[in-house]
Amino acid sequence: MAIDSFGIAFLGIRLDYELLKDIGISIGILLLFILFRNIFTKYVFQLILKLAGKTPTDLFTKICLGFERPLGWAFIILGLYVAMDYFPFIEQHNALFLKFLRSMVIVLITWGLFNLSSPTTGILISVNEKINNKIDLILLPFISRTIRVIMIAISISIIGQEFDYDVNGLVAGLGLGGLAFALAAKEAVGNLIGGIVIVTEKPFSIGDWILTPSVEGTVEDINFRSTKIRTFSQALVTVPNSTLANEPITNWSRMGKRRITFHLGLNYQTSKEQIERVVKRIEQMLRIHEEIHPDTIMVAFDHYNDSSLDILLYFFTNTTVWAEHVKIKHDINLAIMGILEEEGVEVAFPSRTIYVSPQSSELFQTMGSFD
Numbered sequence: 431m432a433i434d435s436f437g438i439a440f441l442g443i444r445l446d447y448e449l450l451k452d453i454g455i456s457i458g459i460l461l462l463f464i465l466f467r468n469i470f471t472k473y474v475f476q477l478i479l480k481l482a483g484k485t486p487t488d489l490f491t492k493i494c495l496g497f498e499r500p501l502g503w504a505f506i507i508l509g510l511y512v513a514m515d516y517f518p519f520i521e522q523h524n525a526l527f528l529k530f531l532r533s534m535v536i537v538l539i540t541w542g543l544f545n546l547s548s549p550t551t552g553i554l555i556s557v558n559e560k561i562n563n564k565i566d567l568i569l570l571p572f573i574s575r576t577i578r579v580i581m582i583a584i585s586i587s588i589i590g591q592e593f594d595y596d597v598n599g600l601v602a603g604l605g606l607g608g609l610a611f612a613l614a615a616k617e618a619v620g621n622l623i624g625g626i627v628i629v630t631e632k633p634f635s636i637g638d639w640i641l642t643p644s645v646e647g648t649v650e651d652i653n654f655r656s657t658k659i660r661t662f663s664q665a666l667v668t669v670p671n672s673t674l675a676n677e678p679i680t681n682w683s684r685m686g687k688r689r690i691t692f693h694l695g696l697n698y699q700t701s702k703e704q705i706e707r708v709v710k711r712i713e714q715m716l717r718i719h720e721e722i723h724p725d726t727i728m729v730a731f732d733h734y735n736d737s738s739l740d741i742l743l744y745f746f747t748n749t750t751v752w753a754e755h756v757k758i759k760h761d762i763n764l765a766i767m768g769i770l771e772e773e774g775v776e777v778a779f780p781s782r783t784i785y786v787s788p789q790s791s792e793l794f795q796t797m798g799s800f801d
């Protein structure tokens with residue numbers, strides 16, 4: 431009886447040893463694949479990127495960068511599959527386990543495609559350049575987000591079918607609740623429609639400088655709900671699309687030329703001949719200037735001011751870039767100063783002349799004698 435008990439105990443120890451050995455092998459295999467993942471990420475993937483950098487286009491490099499992290503997790507999923515061959519509690523060909531692995535593979539593929547469809551990857555920009563920029567830049571964020579939503583919906587649908595879930599029932603449920611959802615999310619739907627109006631009418635594009643009653647700045651991004659505008663003080667303003675679509679929008683970036691207009695005040699000691707020469711020389715200087723638009727140049731003696739004779743200058747620069755526009759205005763002002771100095775004409779400043787009649791002068795002298 432004692433031998434039988436010893437045999438049973440020995441068998442139990444042997445079974446425990448085999449169980450622990452299998453668990454240890456499973457964990458070891460998983461850790462080994464994690465090590466392979468680190469080696470691949472640190473060395474092999476960097477080598478692939480270097481080789482991809484030698485290709486004529488950077489498309490392969492962008493694909494590699496998009497799938498970098500999903501590929502790293504693919505090693506772990508492969509390690510789980512191999513480790514389950516030794517794991518005593520779950521069979522490698524367990525139906526639920528295989529469904530889980532297949533779902534994870536779908537998630538990784540969707541993850542990589544999701545990264546590739548980002549506007550920042552440049553894939554859509556490259557495609558747009560290949561078709562000679564037929565797609566406006568403002569459409570690219572919308573196209574990117576639409577592709578992402580479709581990919582996620584397809585991924586969820588495939589995973590649902592993998593676990594024998596009735597996706598058609600879910601779609602039907604969404605259809606029945608669509609009206610209630612639209613009523614509950616009236617503002618969100620309004621922003622979506624506003625975004626569609628902005629995209630279709632194209633009042634501006636990404637990178638344009640716009641002015642509205644709400645904000646002024648450079649357009650950075652547009653999505654289904656709002657448009658992000660960077661002000662000149664570097665603040666980021668998010669404007670709902672429904673608001674922006676109903677406001678007047680001035681797109682300064684689409685100016686064909688940029689206006690400069692001001693009055694040049696000359697003092698009243700300036701003679702008629704000097705005014706004529708100054709006007710003629712300034713107009714001639716503007717007409718031969720390479721950065722001044724030749725169509726509309728107006729220089730004329732405009733009106734008599736309280737303390738100056740005002741010359742009107744009205745013209746346009748070829749460039750619409752604000753920094754270049756200011757530099758041209760700076761050059762023009764210096765050139766005008768040179769003309770005035772050569773003609774001996776001074777710029778007027780606010781002044782007032784007081785005339786004293788002879789009677790008032792005698793009165794002042796009498797008052798002074800009393801002192």
